[in-house]
Amino acid sequence: MNIAIGGFFHESNTFNPIITGETDFIIFEQDAIYANRNAFLLAKGIIEYFEDKPEYNLVPLVFAKAVPNGEIDTELYNWLKARFFAYLKSAPHIDAFVLALHGSMRVKSIGSAESDLLLAIRAQYPTTPVFCGLDMHATITDIMLQSANGFTGFKTAPHLDAYETGFNAAQMADLALSASTQLCMGYAKIDMLIAGEKSETDCEPMKSLIGELHKMEAEQDVVAASYFLGFPWADAKENGVTALVVTNNNPEKATQYAGYLADRFLACKQNFCFSSPSYPPEQALSLALKETCKPVFVSDSGDNPTAGSTADNTTIIGLLSNELKSLTSQKNILVAGIFDPSAVQICREKLNQNITLSVGGSFDTMYCRPVQISGIPVKYIESFGLFKSELILFKTSEFDLILSSKHIGFTNVDMFQALDIAYLQKDVIVVKLGYLTEDFKEIAARSYLALTQGCTDEVLNRLTYSKQYELI
Numbered sequence: 001m002n003i004a005i006g007g008f009f010h011e012s013n014t015f016n017p018i019i020t021g022e023t024d025f026i027i028f029e030q031d032a033i034y035a036n037r038n039a040f041l042l043a044k045g046i047i048e049y050f051e052d053k054p055e056y057n058l059v060p061l062v063f064a065k066a067v068p069n070g071e072i073d074t075e076l077y078n079w080l081k082a083r084f085f086a087y088l089k090s091a092p093h094i095d096a097f098v099l100a101l102h103g104s105m106r107v108k109s110i111g112s113a114e115s116d117l118l119l120a121i122r123a124q125y126p127t128t129p130v131f132c133g134l135d136m137h138a139t140i141t142d143i144m145l146q147s148a149n150g151f152t153g154f155k156t157a158p159h160l161d162a163y164e165t166g167f168n169a170a171q172m173a174d175l176a177l178s179a180s181t182q183l184c185m186g187y188a189k190i191d192m193l194i195a196g197e198k199s200e201t202d203c204e205p206m207k208s209l210i211g212e213l214h215k216m217e218a219e220q221d222v223v224a225a226s227y228f229l230g231f232p233w234a235d236a237k238e239n240g241v242t243a244l245v246v247t248n249n250n251p252e253k254a255t256q257y258a259g260y261l262a263d264r265f266l267a268c269k270q271n272f273c274f275s276s277p278s279y280p281p282e283q284a285l286s287l288a289l290k291e292t293c294k295p296v297f298v299s300d301s302g303d304n305p306t307a308g309s310t311a312d313n314t315t316i317i318g319l320l321s322n323e324l325k326s327l328t329s330q331k332n333i334l335v336a337g338i339f340d341p342s343a344v345q346i347c348r349e350k351l352n353q354n355i356t357l358s359v360g361g362s363f364d365t366m367y368c369r370p371v372q373i374s375g376i377p378v379k380y381i382e383s384f385g386l387f388k389s390e391l392i393l394f395k396t397s398e399f400d401l402i403l404s405s406k407h408i409g410f411t412n413v414d415m416f417q418a419l420d421i422a423y424l425q426k427d428v429i430v431v432k433l434g435y436l437t438e439d440f441k442e443i444a445a446r447s448y449l450a451l452t453q454g455c456t457d458e459v460l461n462r463l464t465y466s467k468q469y470e471l472i
Helices: 042-048 076-087 111-126 142-147 164-177 206-217 251-267 281-290 315-321 342-347 414-417 438-443
Strands: 001-010 025-029 057-064 098-101 130-134 150-153 181-192 222-228 241-248 298-300 333-339 353-357 373-382 389-395 400-404 430-431 446-450
Touching: 001 042, 001 076, 001 241, 001 353, 025 076, 042 098, 042 130, 042 164, 042 315, 057 076, 057 389, 076 206, 098 164, 111 130, 111 142, 130 164, 142 315, 150 164, 150 181, 150 222, 164 222, 181 251, 181 438, 206 222, 206 251, 222 353, 241 251, 251 389, 281 298, 281 430, 281 446, 298 315, 315 333, 333 414, 342 353, 342 373, 342 389, 342 400, 373 414, 414 438
Parallel strands: 001 057, 001 098, 098 130, 130 150, 298 430, 298 446, 333 400, 333 430
Antiparallel strands: 025 057, 181 241, 222 241, 353 373, 373 389, 389 400
16 A cells, blocks of 8 residues: 655744745655655654555655744745645555644745645545644644544654654554544644643643543544644634544544543643743843853743744843843853854854954844844854754853854754853853753753743733734
8 A cells, every 4th residue: 555655844933024945944855755764753753654564655755844933935835735746646546645744834825834735635635544743833724624534743842752743643544544444533622822831741731631642542442632732923813722632433532532631721721831930031131140050041932943933033142241241240151042144154254353243133123133242253163953054153251152044943952062162061051942952951950931022922912913812
């Protein structure tokens, strides 16, 4: 039997004015995905489930992945979609689709990419089953529900189970095909938006809510149970929380269990809170700078590129350069970082020279302005990480600053190591994140959440939505 696999993975922030284009993506076509599977763990889980099953033949199509950012360029999306279907035309008969999707990818002038793609698949393959692995922050639309046979989502935030989710999506397809089983989806929607930093799965109440999912999935006829929390930094009409259950030939149970999960979620709504001490940015920085342990982490949460912000908000470096300058004199501070291709180019040409640089505030013009800083670019990296970004380490008298030429996440110590930064000796490390990644949790002596205003504002009522939601 032939299984078509592919996927587009992007979390699109409609409050970010950047249009995400081709250079922001890594794209693998057809067999190239096999050599690059570690770059797309959701797809890897799908591939490796089927690898030891000779009765299945995989038909790889197109895989595209980018760091969360603004909406996708329309021309780029249409090109990716055209390639996806072009490979299908030359493929043998397809018995099922198993796709690695995000669920909150949005295209300029089109809207939900997942809705558009799944609707197009259903139009050409009206009876072929379609199964999808999705991010926990997927926005489940009516078109998605009408066009697919089963969804399963991440159960961890920070997300550590992408591989397992892909594996589970593949299991659904195997079950449907090998046992000729009718899989049934039940769902319940809640008009609620919740900030990601209030729904970490190691903390209550999400910890117990995820426990309910695992308990359900232990039942023989429950194939998948998921909470899809929606994406709060997208102004999309069908946004919100969705509880979704897939059962083996038991539609009543799927609907009943989804309703139960929705009720449990609503019952917990007053208990959702930030997992780290959270303060306005000046207060969060002041508290961190007065700590005696190290390193103390401060999350610049309003400008979190892993949730699609611009990554060039200057609120933090403005405070460190001005209002809080007196607190920085005896402290060793690292700021990771600022997305600024122009500043990187200048630094590259002026390496090891004293210069004055205008940094940030080019993309985020609503919440900040460029900041002038003086110092020395002391280290240059030509091609860092999956997205091959240039990096600069820029030293000022108040702090060290990492500059990137590409819109990437500041998520792990690999970046610090590449720049030869003695990060464990830093008193304060500011990262453009919300909740800390596992890498940073492991080394943080203490952490604070700075509630900066930006495209990923954690105080959701400071953002403007076109629809009324209950905001958590």
